Amino acid sequence: MTYKITSKCISCDLCLTVCPTGAIKVINGERWIDPNLCTNCVGSIHTVAQCAAGCPTCDGCVKEPLNYWDGWFDSYKKSIDKLTKKDNYWERWFNRYSKNYSQELKKKVVG
Structure with a gap:
C-alpha cells in the first residue's frame, strides 16, 4: 500500500x-507520490513513512488503500x-x- x-x-x-x-x-x-518508487519506508532506518510523519497538516499524506474494501476496513x-x-467509555x-434516569423517575413518582 x-x-x-x-x-x-x-x-x-x-x-x-x-x-x-x-x-x-x-x-x-501538483505533488504526487510515484507508486513504483514508494516503499512506505520499509527496509530503511525509518519505522514510519517519512512523508506522513513530516507532514504539518497530518492529513496531507495518507496511505492509499489497494482497493475499496481495504479503505473501508481501515476507516x-x-x-x-x-x-x-x-x-470504560460505555x-x-x-x-x-x-443515574439521570433514576433521578427523573424519582421526580415523577414523588411529584
Whole structure:
C-alpha cells in the first residue's frame, strides 16, 4: 500500500526533502507520490513513512488503500479504535444515563 498526497496538502515541500527514495514528485505544481518508487519506508532506518510523519497538516499524506474494501476496513478500524480506546467509555455512559434516569423517575413518582 503506497501513500498519496491529498487535497489537504499545503505545498510546503517538506515531504520532498524527507522521502528516502525520492518518490515524491512535483509536476505542474501538483505533488504526487510515484507508486513504483514508494516503499512506505520499509527496509530503511525509518519505522514510519517519512512523508506522513513530516507532514504539518497530518492529513496531507495518507496511505492509499489497494482497493475499496481495504479503505473501508481501515476507516472502520479507526472508528472502532476511537470508541474502544476510551477507558470504560460505555460503562461510564451507562452509569450516567441510569443515574439521570433514576433521578427523573424519582421526580415523577414523588411529584
